[in-house]
Amino acid sequence: MNKEEKIWQYLEDVSDPEIPVLSVVNLGVVRDVQVQDEEVQVTITPTYSGCPAMNTIATDIRLKLLAEGFQSVRINMQLSPAWTTDWLSEEGKIKLEEYGIAPPVEDGGDIHALFGRDTTVRCPLCKSENTKLVSQFGSTACKALYQCNECLEPFDYFKCLK
């Protein structure tokens, strides 16, 4: 295993501070890892531009790699191409649902259409698709608030961002 591959493996241990079941790799925020002359460069991209977790993620990545013996770690911030929920790994989506957060749903609608229909989101608890949107803005920038009409569970939906 070369150094880059090893670093990707270490990054699997760095979790999202808001959703600890996801690693930063699952989340798709790590875009690139390069090692040159003992300097590690990790390129990350923000999920949302104001996400307060990004500083923590950058710090956690740095601390993890320093702890694994790398001397010099540089974190690059990449804005374009902008993060999309398509970069959330399949494994990440399964972990999210098990954790009680409905993963983003591909609804085929255009997010730029101003008055689209609401997305059908499956309840992470009872798996019913009879759910309703409570608020497009939830507990963090990346989540909307839904409620299940069958089991009445209120739950977070990791909203689609494209």
Added chain:
Amino acid sequence: MHNHENAPHLHEQHFNTPVQEYAPEVKQLVLDYTLQLADTSFILGHRLSEWCGHGPVLEQDMALSNIALDLIGETRSLYQYAAELEGKGRAEDDMAYLRDTVEYKNPLLVEQPNGDFGDTILRQFIFDSFHFFFLKELQNSTDHRLAAIAEKSLKESSYHIKWSSEWVIRLGDGTEESRKRIEKAIDNLWPFSGEFFMMTATEKALLEQGVIPDYSQIKQSWDAHVAKVFEEATLAVPQNVWMQSGGKEGRHTEHLGFVLTELQYLQRTYPGLEW
């Protein structure tokens, strides 16, 4: 995030889109314009943050705070870029906390007080209807960093414009009281809706350089969207209103001074203070 020499912060960030090569006069224009965009998102983001804990219901309190956060996020990318363009060792916090009212170049609309929920919704609706269509075009800017910031913020803005448009419809076509409130807000705020489309000398020069989009096209999209939402809200679009301007050139209403007094208090009182 003050970065002191030779002491890298744990969360020091480097953007991987480098600052482009510009002739000095063009660079100054791009810098001025980047600050104008940053100031606009910053002041509106700050205004929205004043709602935190005071929203009419919990979900809308969270919506207001979420939108504030997105705008402050956009602001940070823009101030960081401005600091890099300037190249004088200033950082994003210096831009936010140590510039005075005349140096702020935001349009007058965004510094207007929150008023009631109707005022806040209408202010947001006027802004979002500009911001959304503006970012769509700014993605094609010849300035790579501004294009990247626009690409990022557009996705967030598409949620904002849905939210404020739906609320205009709900308030306009709602109860007698809600209609009265939104109509009052329209009377108060409409004179501030035109400034977005009035081009300053800086903007005209940057349009020629291909850095910024032509506002007349954005105005068409803005008009069409406003007309559609107001029709559904059973509200009348005001006609022949005198439009205020001056904010983009540093001439502000008295409100901005109060905003900055509160927001810059700590850095003015304890210069260089860090968390």
